[in-house]
Amino acid sequence: MNNQYDFETREEHWRSFWDKESIYRFDEKSEKPIFSVDTPPPYVSAEHLHAGHIMSYSQAEFIVRYKRMRGFNVYYPMGFDDNGLPTERYVEQKYNIDKSKISRKDFVKKCLEETKIGAKNYKDLWRSLGISVDWTKTYSTINEHCQKISQWSFLDLYNKKKIYRKEAPVLWCTRCQTAISQADLEAEERKSKFYFIKAKVPTEKELVFATTRPELLPACMGISVNPKDKRYEHLIGQKAILPLTKKKVYIYGDDSVDMKMGTGAVYYCSFGGHDDIKWLAEHPDVKPTHILDINGRFNEKAGKYKGLKICDAREKIVQDLEKEGALEKVEDRENVTFTHERCGTDVEYIMTENWFIDILNEKRNLLQKGKELNWHPEHMKQNYDSWVNGLKWDWCISRQRYYGVPFPAWYCQKCGEVLLPNENDLPVDPTVDKPKEDCPKCKGSEFKGEEDVMDTWMTSSLTPLIGAKLVEGEKLQKKLYPATLRPQAFEIIRTWLFYTVVKSHYHHDSLPFSDVMISGHGLDERGRKISKRLKNYVEPQKIVKQYGADALRYWATGAALGGNMRWNEEEVKKGKKTVNKLWNASRFVIGFLENEKIIKPNKDELEDADKWIHDSLMSTIGTCEKHFDNYEYSKARNEIDDFFWNNFCDYYLEFIKYRVYGGNEKSKNAALSTVSEILSSILKLYAPILPFITEEIYQTYFKKFEGEKSIHLSKWPNKDESLYNPGGNKAFDAVLKLVNEIRAQKTKQGMSIGKEIDEFITKEKLTDSQKEFLEKTQRVKKVISA
């Protein structure tokens, strides 16, 4: 072995080796128990890959490698999310595209080109990090495989009456010009104003109501007061005359009105918020006035305010109210505004026709499903529960956009009947393909294909199934679905996790996976979230080149599961040091092993130090297993570090030097046999975290005994209990204490540890062999004990 480990060339060597030998290929014929992973398909539009990506993917991968060594048949496919609005927006921005000036076909082509570039970036990085996915099992969410399954999902839910199409007020982004869903919202606390507006009432002087959205006055549907409110109860049933428009609206009595809020009188418009929609549903006699167009401008129903944008209209209307003397006062106030999380635009509520999936009726069952999942860490379930409890909208799945999976649906031009394709004909593009038969209702033959595309989560919510269906044969697919593990980031619990649970619940009446492992954020060294805007990230490839992939992976073990982690180059350096230490220790050990013929010693030939290190290893293996089984890779790593650096390097290797350099043959043989076994186990314990260096050393020496062509296919170290003697190493612990005492004494005298001293006196009772051990390992001429 060379003096130096040249990580750059060796890591590349092993990458090629793993590729060539298909080490991570799923074995379809194996009888071993399956561990299948629902790998997160990253947005390919994230061209700025950073430490956060490294962190979350490595963390899941530590577990995957561990499971592989524990004898599971691991299924670890890889997907790329290149469908839908995120990609569209990315392409629009990157090429400064105006959607109205490009054909749908050309735009989609551009998106596809871009996603190819993105996928390659990811694949390159994953490969260089040694992420052990099976690259023969990949998908992209826009490809035919995924479109087919997404459309099948639509048909299945339609047939199960869980999908409906309806003209209804929906959450609307005026910038992206599409309907969105509740999960696409982001709440933003804002300073705003509370306007107190006077309406006329025949029997009174006036009725004052307060609102944060005065611009919706032309769309006012009515005013409500609490029937218990003494101030207003007599007004219920009368009509109020609104300022500016002079429109007359009824005054209603509603229990839900908070008498203490504002003036106790609320006005409802179409639509300023979810309240308004709810109110309208409770007052079927009221006809709404829709004044807002899909582009966020007022239409002719807003009268003189036609053509204005919302913010301009507000300014104008407030001015006019003031002129008319209808504005009593304005108060400052904080309130929560919802924006579209992709673009930050304020969300509006517009009446359009969309497809929905019924989830509101299913809340209770969905909460139950959340309870059945094994959450790691457990407290992340809170996020799921509070999301489900807070749901107010059915899942709107249609998007008025270009790039996405088309809905498999046509509308009969004559009678409006919805026609769906046969499952065997999927995927279809209804804007190009035609139904195979005439309208079953009216025999009409003119159809219009649905032009909307599906919400990107319609596809992503099916990833466990998409992954499983990458293999042939229903029997095998059923073994892979439901998956075992879903690793993911906490911020998409309400989307990816939730929607996947919904789909699996409806389609298969099951959970989509049994375990969830939630990772935190990558932060910069100052604790800020890594973002493109702040440019506060380092390029992973640079770090890999400088310190090696193992070192970077080592850094990723640093955060507890679910915790955020700061970028810290010192930790990467520590990883590199660990790699070097492994190299040096192995070089030392293997140097002896290669020149000797080692015979497995009898139990009674083992010396106290051998038994001690063996016991210590056994308990380390046990603790590691416990931690890895709980997805606590960082605790597992600490255990291994501690054992390797302290017990193995600082003590045991020092303890056996006198035996391997000289000593009698039996003692030497026992030492070498032990050290070989311990080192082999250390490599395996580290293998899930440091796959490159451990492979290197395994291949150098241990492979010829174990037989497996890669350490990553080898067996996890055995807990050989036959030698294990828990609590039986107390005597050796006392000796260790003396070792420390001798070292301290020498250090205090400014002596080198290696310098021989004449005598060492202790009150401890020692056996002859213990005295000899101290004399030989600590260079003392004579140890005198009580």
Add this chain to the structure above:
RNA sequence: GGGCUUGUAGCUCAGUUGGUUAGAGCGCUACGUUGACAUCGUAGAGGUCCGCAGUUCGAGUCUGCGCAAGCCCACCA
């Protein structure tokens, strides 16, 4: 407004079911070139365990009330 998480050495964090003198790595100080490794070793300095109250023979750990940071959720117009 509700909920969750976190608060331990200068920094990053461990700390099991409550149990002697609270730990590790980095950094700092001193010493050491011992036949794997200075990418090392040995030793040392450094702590009001966020605060207050309580339970207990005993609290970093359990309970309550606060404080601070972060996150999730929330229609109060």
